[in-house]
Amino acid sequence: xxxxxxxxxxxxxxxxxxxxxxxxxxxxxxxxxxxxxxxxxxxxxxxxxxxxxxxxxxxxxxxxxxxxxxxxxxxxxxxxxxxxxxxxxxxxxxxxxxxxxxxxxxxxxxxxxxxxxxxxxxxxxxxxxxxxxxxxxxxxxxxxxxxxxxxxxxxxxxxxxxxxxxxxxxxxxxxxxxxxxxxxxxxxxxxxxxxxxxxxxxxxxxxxxxxxxxxxxxxxxxxxxxxxxxxxxxxxxxxxxxxxxxxxxxxxxxxxxxxxxxxxx
Amino acid sequence: xxxxxxxxxxxxxxxxxxxxxxxxxxxxxxxxxxxxxxxxxxxxxxxxxxxxxxxxxxxxxxxxxxxxxxxxxxxxxxxxxxxxxxxxxxxxxxxxxxxxxxxxxxxxxxxxxxxxxxxxxxxxxxxxxxxxxxxxxxxxxxxxxxxxxxxxxxxxxxxxxxxxxxxxxxxxxxxxxxxxxxxxxxxxxxxxxxxxxxxxxxxxxxxxxxxxxxxxxxxxxxxxxxxxxxxxxxxxxxxxxxxxxxxxxxxxxxxxxxxxxxxxxxxxxxxxxxxxxxxxxxxxxxxxxxxxxxxxxxxxxxxxxxxxx
Ligand SMILES: Nc1ncnc2c1ncn2[C@@H]1O[C@H](COP(=O)(O)OP(=O)(O)O)[C@@H](O)[C@H]1O
Ligand SMILES: [Mg+2]
Numbered sequence: 001x002x003x004x005x006x007x008x009x010x011x012x013x014x015x016x017x018x019x020x021x022x023x024x025x026x027x028x029x030x031x032x033x034x035x036x037x038x039x040x041x042x043x044x045x046x047x048x049x050x051x052x053x054x055x056x057x058x059x060x061x062x063x064x065x066x067x068x069x070x071x072x073x074x075x076x077x078x079x080x081x082x083x084x085x086x087x088x089x090x091x092x093x094x095x096x097x098x099x100x101x102x103x104x105x106x107x108x109x110x111x112x113x114x115x116x117x118x119x120x121x122x123x124x125x126x127x128x129x130x131x132x133x134x135x136x137x138x139x140x141x142x143x144x145x146x147x148x149x150x151x152x153x154x155x156x157x158x159x160x161x162x163x164x165x166x167x168x169x170x171x172x173x174x175x176x177x178x179x180x181x182x183x184x185x186x187x188x189x190x191x192x193x194x195x196x197x198x199x200x201x202x203x204x205x206x207x208x209x210x211x212x213x214x215x216x217x218x219x220x221x222x223x224x225x226x227x228x229x230x231x232x233x234x235x236x237x238x239x240x241x242x243x244x245x246x247x248x249x250x251x252x253x254x255x256x257x258x259x260x261x262x263x264x265x
Numbered sequence: 266x267x268x269x270x271x272x273x274x275x276x277x278x279x280x281x282x283x284x285x286x287x288x289x290x291x292x293x294x295x296x297x298x299x300x301x302x303x304x305x306x307x308x309x310x311x312x313x314x315x316x317x318x319x320x321x322x323x324x325x326x327x328x329x330x331x332x333x334x335x336x337x338x339x340x341x342x343x344x345x346x347x348x349x350x351x352x353x354x355x356x357x358x359x360x361x362x363x364x365x366x367x368x369x370x371x372x373x374x375x376x377x378x379x380x381x382x383x384x385x386x387x388x389x390x391x392x393x394x395x396x397x398x399x400x401x402x403x404x405x406x407x408x409x410x411x412x413x414x415x416x417x418x419x420x421x422x423x424x425x426x427x428x429x430x431x432x433x434x435x436x437x438x439x440x441x442x443x444x445x446x447x448x449x450x451x452x453x454x455x456x457x458x459x460x461x462x463x464x465x466x467x468x469x470x471x472x473x474x475x476x477x478x479x480x481x482x483x484x485x486x487x488x489x490x491x492x493x494x495x496x497x498x499x500x501x502x503x504x505x506x507x508x509x510x511x512x513x514x515x516x517x518x519x520x521x522x523x524x525x526x527x528x529x530x531x532x533x534x535x536x537x538x539x540x541x542x543x544x545x546x547x548x549x550x551x552x553x554x555x556x557x558x559x560x561x562x563x564x565x566x567x568x569x570x571x572x573x574x
């Protein structure tokens with residue numbers, strides 16, 4: 001499904017702010033893998049997702065998705081294969097456009113855009129049904145500007161938009177981190193529901209270890225631009241928070257898990 | 266009597282210049298780019314049109330040529346901005362400066378009168394028997410109505426929606442598979458096509474073209490947009506917004522006509538416009554600052570009660 005081979009990325013090479021964010025990264029996903037990703041601040045989690053999405057070019061290595069070599073494709077082209085939800089709830093939607101317009105944009109992800117009407121009547125009916133699933137009452141406000149919605153509502157909408165057109169791979173980058181605990185929980189359970197229902201392949205970065213353990217069939221831990229731990233299936237099920245902390249301590253040389261690695265929910 | 270005539274002339278000029286303001290609205294408000302190409306592309310429209318009419322080309326056909334030339338100018342700025350990664354303001358200035366020489370080349374001199382040559386306005390004056398400013402007004406209104414309808418339709422289509430999304434949230438647009446660079450180039454081309462059309466119509470209506478006729482056009486366009494927003498408010502439908510831009514342009518011309526009647530020197534007009542726009546852009550900022558400092562309360566902490574991290 002996804003095959004990342006020997007990918008490295010250095011930001012600002014040759015300057016004082018030079019930073020190697022990914023070091024010879026390798027990752028191979030099976031179809032329908034739901035992988036949770038943990039790791040300290042600056043471990044390279046976001047960078048890995050950004051490299052898959054094509055936000056910045058990679059320095060070396062290859063990325064194949066669904067048999068397609070996307071290593072050098074521009075971001076807007078890869079978008080046909082990817083669904084994305086960002087940490088910042090403002091990032092995934094256009095504030096000045098209506099809910100249904102935003103959904104229609106997402107519905108056309110990866111398709112040619114022409115001079116046909118931007119939102120069709122048939123689509124509005126689909127969107128109405130889809131919005132009901134969120135249970136936020138947005139189906140009654142389809143012509144409202146997205147800028148009027150709360151962060152949680154916008155994030156739920158972004159999630160729905162990311163899956164409206166089934167992606168080959170869903171990329172979630174701490175997409176509940178900026179939400180209050182109750183909304184975060186709701187968005188997380190929606191995520192779980194959508195991934196299972198549509199049998200999506202997904203990468204989900206989280207700073208909550210309990211969520212990382214509870215969700216998905218596979219867990220990877222990143223540190224200093226590399227994957228230092230990769231467990232799946234039965235082995236993952238048996239894993240406990242303490243085991244992860246231990247791993248993390250070993251990797252970071254005794255330095256205890258920082259505040260971003262949350263233990264509580 | 267003088268003031269009535271002046272205002273009638275102002276209204277017809279306002280409508281024709283309103284087409285330029287529509288073009289600026291597309292970049293400034295929809296694409297969220299400050300495009301300084303317009304001073305050049307407005308004059309370009311006029312110069313191309315004058316040169317073609319002088320060469321015996323049909324005045325309607327020369328309007329179409331002006332639109333194409335304007336689109337090419339916008340395209341150039343778009344490529345400089347997206348491909349060459351030059352900041353949008355600088356890209357626009359480069360095209361604008363380049364166009365000054367190009368416009369001189371096109372006309373072969375700095376000013377071309379169309380005294381005895383046909384224009385769309387003269388044709389219609391002969392046909393209808395109406396006066397110059399009535400014909401200007403009617404032609405302008407027909408163009409404006411057609412263009413607003415066309416823009417309303419276009420920005421409702423898939424491509425138009427993608428251009429709006431690009432201006433609203435570029436990263437989101439890219440993540441949903443939109444070629445944001447292409448959308449920007451397209452938006453700039455359409456915008457400058459409108460600006461050049463306006464320049465060509467103004468040239469035909471006033472009976473001459475001048476390489477300097479676009480100087481300050483961007484500021485006049487911004488003034489029109491802001492006046493329109495003051496009158497109609499910011500929260501209106503898209504169609505109303507487009508209309509408000511043209512109404513803003515007409516009101517701007519009326520204000521100009523009035524202050525000129527009151528004895529203002531024509532040379533001071535650009536200063537007045539600049540002050541008007543600067544003031545209109547400053548007032549909302551000051552109001553917001555006042556609102557915020559009024560809401561400041563040293564006794565409460567700023568937390569909104571949201572935890573989570
Ligand atoms: N656009 C960028 N420019 C420069 N440095 C960056 C950029 N993005 C990330 N980095 C650096 O790369 C490292 C990894 O960052 P990131 O992938 O965001 O970490 P994580 O998401 O795991 O917290 C950090 O040191 C960060 O400062
Ligand atoms: Mg991150």
